[in-house]
Amino acid sequence: MRIVEELNKGWYVQAFDEGKVDFKEVEQLKEGWISAKVPGDVHLDLLREGRLADPFYALKEKDARWIEEKEWWYKNEFFLDEFDSKWKEKKKVELIFEGLDTFATIYLNGERIGEADNMFIAHRFDITKRVKRKNLLLVKFSPAISVLKRMQARQGRLKAAFEPARVYGRKAQYSFGWDWGPRLVGVGIWRKVFLFGYDEMHIDWVGAESSLSEKGANLKIDAEISSQTDKERIARILVYLNGKCTKEEKIKVSPPLSKHTLELRIEEPVLWYPKGYGEQYLYELKVELLDEEGRLLDLFQDRVGIRKVELVQQEDEEGKSFYFKVNDVPVFCKGANWIPADSFLPRVDRKRYLCLLRYARRCGINMFRIWGGGIYEDEEFYRLCDEEGIMVWQDFMFACGEYPEQDWFREKVRKEATFIVKRLKNHPCIVLWCGNNENHWIYGKEGKLRGRTIYHDVLPSICEKIDPARPYWPSSPYGGKDPNAEEEGDRHNWYVWSAWQDIELYEEDKGRFISEFGFQAPPVMETIKRFCPLDELEEGSSSMEHHNKQDDGPVRLVRYxxxxxxxxxxxxxxxxxxxLNQAHALRVMIERCRRRKFKCGGALFWQFNDCWPVVSWSVIDYYLKPKPAYYAVKKAFEPVIISLVKKEDGIEVWICNDTLRELKGTLSLKSMSFKGSVLWAEKKSLSVPANQSVKVFAESLQKMRITSSREEFVYASFKMEEGEVENHLFLERERYLKLSSRQFERRIYPLEDGLEVELCSSVFVRAVVLEVPGEEVELSDNFFDLIPGVKKKVRLRCAPERLEEVKDKLIVM
Structure with missing residues (x-):
């Protein structure tokens, strides 16, 4: 069997001017080192040692700029206590760095053993003849910006947003600064370090690929076996599903690597579905490698889902469709764009992933697009998406720039893509590979895109070879004569917000899949007070403007x-x-897309999360506090919604049904004054087909007795056996509305896991807020409007031991 030793403790780090020391000098240095955490980042080590002010506070980001200009050396002196009895007996010993950020040179026991220049992949070094009982390991990180600018000087300047030299490096592009993120260029051993010891043979990789047939499923298992011997050996592979051995084969293993395929037949398989469409069933897969005598040499374990995914592109009267089918069921994608969850990546742990994905689950998200300027997320992220039924649109890491096409760069990309596709293949949540973010749209309009061969040759060929059952898409946006066309492909709508257009323009968008749209808003006040000095709590202060990274971002806030x-x-x-403006804008676009269901295949807003405390497009801020827009999205993403639209002199009522069953119920429609009087009302029994959006009613404003668009509104509800959904529509922009004075009654009822707050008012009340200062609570809704005469119930969940404190601190305003 393989043996494993973690090398994540005992590290130290020190900075030098670039090129001023060599490894022999560093080996002898006893002073100047500070303790380093691995996985980690130099910034975090300096913060922990008190040598760096928090770069997230006020303008302190600028004080951290010197870090990217230094050469950083890591040192670890480690001992292998069982060297003679364990490690010395192994045929091969490898040193594996799961992540080095980014330009690193590695030395072991006085010898240079290799280099690394890609933070996205693992780096493996054969140290069989170099490892000892007592070992000294050094890792030198050259300053990324210096390395990249030297490449740029040799190869030529390419067009790119923010820091043009970044495109020459395989490093998280956002770390050089983005229009929502600071320039904090990471450096360090950002993922785990291991020693692996192997016997004659070991499993290098296992990939699982399923296909469905009329009566069952086929599961193809690809296994790559490494051999440390100099001749062909006989071995056996055993495949287990849910603890039962379903396949056993004798194989011939040739050095150094041999590939083997095993075919399994599964009768009556339990399929994996996205959230809302079925079960998220995962099979326990185990693959064992045995020698001729039946001794266990190695084993591989994972969880896999059996499912079929299809990107449907069929010609129709508007152009060409763009939507997903999973297991032959059309799925409307309700989701968001995901960016790295911290500027300092090692801080993103399971707890942070869990919190963010719970927010996603509660607000009805069934797809994340992993944006191409960040990272390929940790395994934990994809495991949680598998469990939650959240589909993943996975970009490769190329964003907003031209990229080199020389052979040396294409080879880096080929190596990276091979590693990533193999690493992520077994996750059923991933439904699409995508070549890049916005490169075709921004830099390819004249037909001469630098980097085109990467997205149309290198990446698709690797995906087809390793993962042919999953669709590949060259870019986002992409499709049609214009990469951002409405009639086919996916589309980014930045005409609203970035191009200053009115929110109402969303109502005209005919995009086939809206993979980006968004609207900025500040985070909650609690978060603002953590990054902004108290004497700068005002619009236009230096700290507030510094924490909005978009050009003219603060001005856009004021304009809208x-x-x-x-x-x-x-x-x-x-x-x-x-x-509230952000909440309104996102709701308008989401409802527009849902009314056009399968004419539009999905709505992914920009963006779900933040990497630091900032005024941005996110709905969950850096400190994991939801903005009002989160609750607007939650309502707009419910499985069944009513959508009200003003059309010239009338109102249309739509019901969007994402369930797989027909809905029958009663539609109630009213026109009301903000003071609470009912001007007109009508009820109608109706049915809504499964998995469709249908216009169910239309009426003129005149017949609805609406005479003042500033003092009156429309309210609708649809009552079914499964429950009731409701919505309302203002007939003017909010600034022109003549709302009544706020008044409402509240009652509080205890529950086993929290409280139920019941509210009611005789007048319309805009944006009621529930707050519990200093307590961790989960609210079923917030920032909601009260409809005259309609009771509103909100569930508040908290830790049972905090119930009395929560009740005492609850504020409703």
Missing amino acids: LRAYMPEPKGFEEFVRYSQ
């Missing part, structure tokens, strides 16, 4: 606020109104 919302009285109202 003045166009849509009342004049704020102070900074907190400015924050709240900006947040």
